[in-house]
Amino acid sequence: MSExxxxxxxxxxxxxxxxxxxxxxxxVRPGEVTVILGPSGSGKSTLLRTINHLEQVDGGTVRxxxxxxxxxxxxxxxxxxxxxxxxxxRARIGFVFQNFNLFPHLTVRENVALAPVATQRRSKAEVNxxxxxxxxxxxxxxxxxxxxxxxxxxQRQRVAIARALALRPEVVLFDEPTSALDPELVGEVLDVIKxxxxxxxxxxxxxxxxxxxxxxxxxxxxxxxxxxxxxxxxARVLDNPEHPRAKAFLAHVL
Numbered sequence: 001m002s003e004x005x006x007x008x009x010x011x012x013x014x015x016x017x018x019x020x021x022x023x024x025x026x027x028v029r030p031g032e033v034t035v036i037l038g039p040s041g042s043g044k045s046t047l048l049r050t051i052n053h054l055e056q057v058d059g060g061t062v063r064x065x066x067x068x069x070x071x072x073x074x075x076x077x078x079x080x081x082x083x084x085x086x087x088x089x090r091a092r093i094g095f096v097f098q099n100f101n102l103f104p105h106l107t108v109r110e111n112v113a114l115a116p117v118a119t120q121r122r123s124k125a126e127v128n129x130x131x132x133x134x135x136x137x138x139x140x141x142x143x144x145x146x147x148x149x150x151x152x153x154x155q156r157q158r159v160a161i162a163r164a165l166a167l168r169p170e171v172v173l174f175d176e177p178t179s180a181l182d183p184e185l186v187g188e189v190l191d192v193i194k195x196x197x198x199x200x201x202x203x204x205x206x207x208x209x210x211x212x213x214x215x216x217x218x219x220x221x222x223x224x225x226x227x228x229x230x231x232x233x234x235a236r237v238l239d240n241p242e243h244p245r246a247k248a249f250l251a252h253v254l
Contacts, residue, residue, distance in 0.1 A: 002066030010060035022226040035213040038223035052093040094164030094172035109144040134162040154185030
């Protein structure tokens with residue numbers, strides 16, 4: 001077993017001539033919470049999407065639990081895996097999107113139970129029972145038979161978290177999970193993520209919520225222009241940043 005839950009080495013990514021990630025190195029140990037901050041366009045979400053191969057990298061490697069993600073190595077060359085193998089790997093990596101991505105024609109319980117039955121071949125009875133447990137965990141046991149359109153944004157995002165957990169992932173990635181919510185709904189979603197952190201889950205959270213980062217993160221990563229410019233414990237990064245770009249960003253948001 002690797003000592004790291006997530007290990008990124010030399011990650012590069014461009015869209016056309018625009019380089020979005022410029023050689024990112026990042027490690028996350030099991031049970032740690034890493035919060036990624038930075039201005040819009042700094043590459044935060046793209047970096048997150050490389051971890052489960054939603055974005056192919058142009059260079060570098062991603063490993064989760066020691067396993068190379070998206071590729072197999074043969075000699076000195078990397079070959080992209082077949083889609084079936086990539087989907088198997090993604091089942092180990094929970095992903096919560098900023099815009100929920102729930103299926104409107106399925107009930108809340110069906111949304112949570114769909115992926116484990118389809119991708120992990122688990123029994124419907126087992127998965128449905130676990131879906132109810134997960135919905136209770138996020139405070140939505142009474143909404144199991146509702147449809148997503150009848151829920152608030154905060155409730156939909158909590159369903160999305162339950163759906164990610166239903167795959168029993170090794171790590172969970174959050175891509176700005178509160179950015180699409182009205183301000184009064186942000187707290188209910190952050191409380192669920194805090195509960196996961198207290199339970200020892202390995203989390204990587206891209207967010208603009210500085211208070212959340214200060215309270216929950218083991219490590220804060222600050223990105224700018226596709227690079228990590230500051231990284232360390234919340235108190236040091238947020239209160240005593242060293243890099244000029246980190247100082248400028250934090251002066252703007254604090």
